[in-house]
Amino acid sequence: MKLLFNLLAFTALIFTTAANADISENSLAPQKEANFAQNYLDRFMQRDFDYVMSLIDTEVAGTISPEKLEEMHGYLPSGKLLSTELIGSQVKVINDNWEGSFTFEYHFEDGWALASAYMIRTEGKISIAGFSVYNTPDSQKELNRFSLSNKPLGHYLVLTMAIIFPVFILVTLVTCIRTPVQKRKWLWILFILFSVGAIKLNWTTGAYHIKLFSFQLFGGGAVSASEHAPLILTAGFPLGAIIFWFKRRSLIGQKKKTQKSQTELKESDNSV
Template identity: 50%
Template sequence: MRNFIKAILLMALLSISAFASAGFLEDKLIPKEESAFARDYLQHVHDNDFSYVKSKLDPELLPTVTDDNLLRISAYFPGGEILSTELIGSQVNIINGVWTGNFTFEYHTKYGWAVGFVALKRIDAELIVTAFSVHKANGSQEELNRFTLSGKSVLHYLVLIATVCIPLFILVTLIACIKTPIPKRKWLWIVFIILSVGAIQMNWTSGEYRLNLLQFQLFGAALMTMSKYAPCVLTAGFPLGAILFWFWRPKYVAAAKALKQAEAGVTLVN
């Protein structure tokens, strides 16, 4: 039982460590060659170099891509010289030996902000563009997605409170469970307590949320963001196991007390 409890605590520490080190590992995981290619490709879109843009497109897309379409896309870049370009998103997959990657960049000019996206596929040694887009933004993604309490709805605050309080409630319940005299299979109660049932997930920036009744969440809650440019996603689950334990605990305590009294009575008789 002690080894099992140590494993549970180690699992929690590893989860925290993984979250804390995500930003540190991010730069190391970004493929430099492919991200540079994607950045350069969007620069050609910005410069209206459509012959180059078409030359790197997936051949299946060429019939649907016209100069007029490309002009409309490039017009989403704000006017003026590009002051900065930041890579704000990177995702890479290898499925059945085929490399694919998605890259998102933020552009800042004197007259505004824009976000550009490029999807790539590697065929042999060549990189092919399978999708790309550009859209205007109301400001820096870091600023737009900054975690703040101002201007939020009641639901925002309820989900935030649940995200903070549910893990504390589960932790207190877990400690109480460990100290409670449970005659058989205490480890089942421990597993039931640390896993919440169902969850609500909320995008803190947009306020969009979804319910997942089949989700099991370790320690009942999570707060996750892919980077400083991405929105925070809060997850709060229902601590069913922790709640049920408090209803059962008086029975275990009473049973242990009765057993102790019975053993004391047997000792006195003997």
């Protein structure tokens, strides 16, 4: 029983850490490039379109015009800019080719907006290969805040599975450890630990993805890339744990039969 409680506590710690994982883009993002992207987008906010156009990569320059920039600027909320925050970054380096994407959240007096800049570095010079701007009904923290209210049935079903399956697997794991298995108990333990297949649910948007060929440790989990990102729930089918319960009685019987045979053989040797 003590082992069971320890395993439950350990799993709860894992899920709590995963669910609250805050990959701080402000600390992990390359600051020089992030500052460059922010300055570029700030100049766009200030309608410095000459500067914006001067840094556009030549391959996409033909698709951008002052009229298009003016149209994009119209997507921004009105009012004074209150704050700017880096909420997303992605950097990829292949050989000598550097690519980076940075997303900022802007809080205006009359609303919120997101702006992203996609940059490339060629021969030490950074250019803008694309950028986007659009307004949002609220901050990303608020939009992606975890809430149980007003969710469709599918949300609650996946959430229930993501909670119950790990507990079921843990209980089965402890039972397996304490069950007399004739040989290769470690194979049963591995079989129980991993679920088969998985369903992933974006708690904010409701988008889901089913993977038939997937193995999930403990059969479930919840993770959010940051406080600005949606919570992603994962639930996998605990096939190994279910099969163990169907096989448990026969496994115990095999062990007892082997022990009985060994006892009878030992008694036969002693009688001789």
